[in-house]
Amino acid sequence: MPAPLLVPALLGVAFLVLPLVGLLVRAPWSDLLPQLAEPQVGQALRLSLLSATLATAVSLVLGVPIAWVLARSTLPGRSVLRAIVTVPLVLPPVVGGVALFLVLGRQGIVGRFLYEQFDLTIPFTTTAVVIAETFVAMPFLVISVEGALRAADARFEDAAATLGADRWTTFRRVTLPLVAPGVAAGAVLCWARALGEFGATITFAGNFPGTTQTMPLAVYLALQSNPEAAIVLSLVLLGVSLATLLLLRDRWLGRSGSPVA
Amino acid sequence: MxxxxxxxxxxxxxxxxxxxxxxxxxxxxxxxxxxxxxxxxxxxxxxxxxxxxxxxxxxxxxxxxxxxxxxxxxxxxxxxxxxxxxxxxxxxxxxxxxxxxxxxxxxxxxxxxxxxxxxxxxxxxxxxxxxxxxxxxxxxxxxxxxxxxxxxxxxxxxxxxxxxxxxxxxxxxxxxxxxxxxxxxxxxxxxxxxxxxxxxxxxxxxxxxxxxxxxxxxxxxxxxxxxxxxxxxVARLVGLSLLPGQGRGTTVVLDGGGVVAVGEPAEGPVFVAVRPETVALYPARPEGSPRNVWPVRLVGATPHGSTVRCDLGGEVPLTADVTATAFAELGLVPGSSVWASVKASEVAVYPR
Amino acid sequence: MRLRAPLTLAAAGLLALTACGGSTTDAASPADGTAAGGGLTGTLTVFAAASLTDVFTDLGDRLMADNPGLTVTFNFAGSSALATQVTQGAPADVFASANQTQMTVVTDAGLADGDPTVFAENVLAIAVPEGNPADVTGIADFGDADLTLAVCAPDVPCGAAAEQVFEAAGVTAQPDTLEEDVRAALTKVELGEVDAALVYASDVQSAAGRVEGIAFPEAEDAVNDYPIAQLSDAPNPEAARAFLDLVGSDAGQQALTDAGFRSPSN
CATH class of the missing domain: 3.40.50.300 (P-loop containing nucleotide triphosphate hydrolases)
Incomplete structure (x- = not known):
């Protein structure tokens, strides 16, 4: 391997791994069990897993069609649409949270109507957590699925059409199975991003144990008063996400392989 | 339909x-x-x-x-x-x-x-x-x-x-x-x-x-x-030499120069098609019957089963299939000058 | 000022207090003299609690105006973050904390030059959106589960103070969100997304025009002291001394009062 590639690669790996090593080294291992037994930890973890999973589900339902429109349709202004869809990637999540307030908050454009007509408020609820996480995480899914769609051989869709499949049937029976590995990868990425979401969540959903306090929020607040507890919580988050990713890789991504060369 | x-x-x-x-x-x-x-x-x-x-x-x-x-x-x-x-x-x-x-x-x-x-x-x-x-x-x-x-x-x-x-x-x-x-x-x-x-x-x-x-x-x-x-x-696809020309009875004056004798009389713009296997090659000008004899040069040769397909240049460009033995006996290399001959009855002629 | 009557009254009282306290600092203060001399040079680095952003920036400008050779730079952040930075060796001259706890972190590490002095106090106030749509009147409203309420998380100083206040008032609080810091709580009031939030009087003042403040007597049970100290490793000790003196001077105290703080009561 050429040194101009190898050396930066090793440096890069060290840069990514050392902070995690730091967490492991500084973790209060003897205190680990009592810390984990705190009811708030389980509560936050459950809420995190639930909301990240729901956010991923919503992202799949809305994001895969967006990706299809971007990759397959001949709609004018698709590049503008793509830019808009990816805005949450560069927007500071806290700003995203404020923006969600402006639309879905009690005083927001849509939220005001919901509040006045149905006495429905979204902020400070678990729904708000899912919305905030979806807002931030969905672009990862869209970009991943769009890439998979572009890489997939569109002639399979031609073949399906000549076999009597309309566009919806073609999408369901041919396109989607073909890009399944890409969709799965995008969903995992989306889920991981949702699991770690902090800024938009704490802004739009607030922070209340059991309702809106996800793990990252718990970590941040623990950091204010009890850094060791924060490290423990971080390790739990780290462990859960690593375990989930490994599991999905074996069970889901590995099996599909690459059907389209 | x-x-x-x-x-x-x-x-x-x-x-x-x-x-x-x-x-x-x-x-x-x-x-x-x-x-x-x-x-x-x-x-x-x-x-x-x-x-x-x-x-x-x-x-x-x-x-x-x-x-x-x-x-x-x-x-x-x-x-x-x-x-x-x-x-x-x-x-x-x-x-x-x-x-x-x-x-x-x-x-x-x-x-x-x-x-x-x-x-x-x-x-x-x-x-x-x-x-x-x-x-x-x-x-x-x-x-x-x-x-x-x-x-x-x-x-x-x-x-x-x-x-x-x-x-x-x-x-x-x-x-x-x-x-x-x-x-x-x-x-x-x-x-x-x-x-x-x-x-x-x-x-x-x-x-x-x-x-x-x-x-x-x-x-x-x-x-x-x-x-x-x-x-x-199409001619190349089906392995024929295609030569456009003007019919003058039983001869055709080729657009590219040269004259081909044909079996059936033809008038006006025509195509002359020559099958490679009907073309014979000689080291010197053959004596006797053939009406169609032209000096040509070997441009390229490719083995084609048991025969060798020879691309020939000259006034009348042709393709000839000769046996590998004949090819060797003629001592042909690219650039060699040979004489090509084809019977008038083997030449197809049809209107353009 | 759009403060409601009780807080306005409290503020008026504070002005009187400031006048009294000012005389003690005045005598010991060579700040004006030093500043007038304009002999300070170099860079002064001040680490200060985020709630002091407006006042300290203003005071820093004054010090620079009097000392053309001096540059004052600020690092405004949460007190605990600042305390961590100072103990990790950040090159600062002055540390101003929003509570004693974080100042203790620095003094225990032996990094303060002399004893810290309390230069301001801050009390909790109720912030409500303009017009007070939910008709919040006092601390007892924080026990109303039908209202949408924001309180700081108990892990951060304003949340700890809130717990003391609720206890003193005998209120079982029913917050909808425990905010990670006081600004986040205030933002939600400004956006009209909560009916009320428990924040500091200085925060209400900083958002004057966008929120209304309601003072309440139980706030006295959780008065927050703001200590300031020169750091022992200060690269520019003369300028640090001058900044501390300016903060303690009449002018400094007036600026703090204008910003919704009150002068130390002892």
Whole structure:
């Protein structure tokens, strides 16, 4: 391997791994069990897993069609649409949270109507957590699925059409199975991003144990008063996400392989 | 005539403008070099590409169904057709049986019934017992047979074959071609075969249309096209030397210079076609009967089975097939000067 | 000022207090003299609690105006973050904390030069959106589950103070969100997304025009002291001394009062 590639690669790996090593080294291992037994930890973890999973589900339902429109349709202004869809990637999540307030908050454009007509408020609820996480995480899914769609051989869709499949049937029976590995990868990425979401969540959903306090929020607040507890919580988050990713890789991504060369 | 198509499509600099008619039970081959527009024609017939002009219509009992004209574009899934693609395009995520059953399922046939019919078709194309495999587990020939079964299972009115044999190795191509011929003979609808391989066209088609640069340059039975090519492309395909000239009774004055004696009298603009195996080569000018003797130079030579195909330059450019032995005895190397001779009775002449 | 009557009254009282306290600092203060001399040079680095952003920026400008050779730079952040930075060796001259706890972190590490002095106090106030749509009147409204209420998380100083206040008032709080800092709580009031939030009087003042403040007597049970100290490793001790003196001077105290703080009561 050429040194101009190898050396930066090793440096890069060290840069990514050392902070995690730091967490492991500084973790209060003897205190680990009592810390984990705190009811708030389980509560936050459950809420995190639930909301990240729901956010991923919503992202799949809305994001895969967006990706299809971007990759397959001949709609004018698709590049503008793509830019808009990816805005949450560069927007500071806290700003995203404020923006969600402006639309879905009690005083927001849509939220005001919901509040006045149905006495429905979204902020400070678990729904708000899912919305905030979806807002931030969905672009990862869209970009991943769009890439998979572009890489997939569109002639399979031609073949399906000549076999009597309309566009919806073609999408369901041919396109989607073909890009399944890409969709799965995008969903995992989306889920991981949702699991770690902090800024938009704490802004739009607030922070209340059991309702809106996800793990990252718990970590941040623990950091204010009890850094060791924060490290423990971080390790739990780290462990859960690593375990989930490994599991999905074996069970889901590995099996599909690459059907389209 | 069952399918009548006038296809007009602009593809960048190329304007495709092709007229086709195919009768029920007939196999029409669209023959042409790469980039001539033949795949474009096929995509229009399939409905995958809306033409810029023209009209595509299918005769049905009591009238016709228009697929494409100025107002109408019927999408592919509403056309009763089957397509066999060059690299089969079997869906990789479905078993072979489910691939074949696909066209039935989309048309509302229940799963069990569709699989039964698909299984019967797999038997017909010689893939019995392979239905549970994935397409990647099939050989190239097996995959192309499965693709044929998939295209035919819906009993289409129109079968489109897009270079169906070109992805196969030479041996497999031979057997699959023979099977394809049998299935096409049984097929009641119209068939359009797109190919750049004249052997496919000769072996499978009832009629051939030659397309070059987006237009039809020749049309006829395979035998007619093979015997009397009208363009260099077709002549090369069928292995003839094609020489345009002016008929003067039993001689033809070639446009490129030189004179050829022909067996049948001809007048006006004509083509002269010379088969390579009728050309004889001599180290010195032959004495005696042949009226057609020309000094030529060897430009190139390629082995061709037991013979060597020699490209010859000179006033009358020709191709000659000589035995490997004769080639060696003549001591030919590129640049060698030899004499070429052909009997007037072996030279074909036909109007341009 | 759009403060409601009780807080306005409290503020008026604070002014009087400031006047009294000012005389003690005045005598010991060579700040004006030093500043007038204009002899300070170099860079002064001040680490200060985020709630002091407006006041300290203003005071820093004054010091620079009097000392053309001096550059004052600020690092405004949460007190605990600042305390961590100072103990990790950040090169600062002055540390101003929003509570004693974080100042203790620095003094325990032996990094303060002399004893810290308390230069301001801050008390909690109720912030409500303009017009007070939910008709919040006092601390007891925080026990109303039907209202949408924001309180700081108990892990951060304003949340700890809130707990003391609720206890003193005998209120079982029913917050909808425990905010990670006081600004986040205030933002939600400004956006009209909560009916009320418990924040500091200085925060209400900083958002004057966008929120209304309601003072309440139980706030006296959780008065927050703001200590300031010169750091022992200060790269520019003269300028640090001058800044501390300016903060303690009449002018400094007036600026703090204008910003909603009050002068130390002892």
């Amino acid at each position: 069952s399918l009548r198509a006038h296809v007009v499509v602009r593809r960048g600099a190329l304007l495709v403008d092709v007229d086709l008619t195919v009768a029920d039970g007939e196999v029409l081959a669209v023959l042409g070099p790469n980039g001539a527009g033949k795949s474009t024609v096929l995509r229009v017939l399939a409905g995958l590409l809306a033409p810029d002009g023209g009209r595509v219509a299918l005769d049905v009992p009591g009238g016709e169904v228009v697929w494409d004209d100025d107002e109408v574009h019927v999408p592919p899934h509403q056309r009763p057709l089957g397509v066999v693609f060059q690299d089969h395009l079997l869906f990789p995520h479905l078993s072979v049986t489910d691939n074949v059953a696909f066209g039935l399922r989309t048309r509302g046939v229940r799963r069990a019934a569709a699989r039964t019919t698909a299984g019967a078709w797999l038997d017909r194309v010689g893939l019995a017992g392979l239905g549970d495999r994935r397409p990647t587990q099939l050989s190239g020939g097996q995959a192309q047979r499965a693709a044929l079964a998939r295209a035919l299972v819906g009993e289409p009115r129109l079968l489109l074959l897009d270079e169906p044999l070109s992805a196969l190795d030479a041996r497999t191509r031979l057997t699959v071609r023979a099977e394809l011929r049998r299935h096409l003979a049984e097929f009641a609808g119209c068939t359009v075969l797109v190919s750049h391989d004249p052997v496919d066209a000769m072996a499978l088609a009832d009629r051939v249309v030659v397309v070059e640069d987006g237009v039809v340059v020749q049309e006829g039975t395979p035998a007619e096209v093979a015997r009397m090519p009208r363009t260099d492309y």
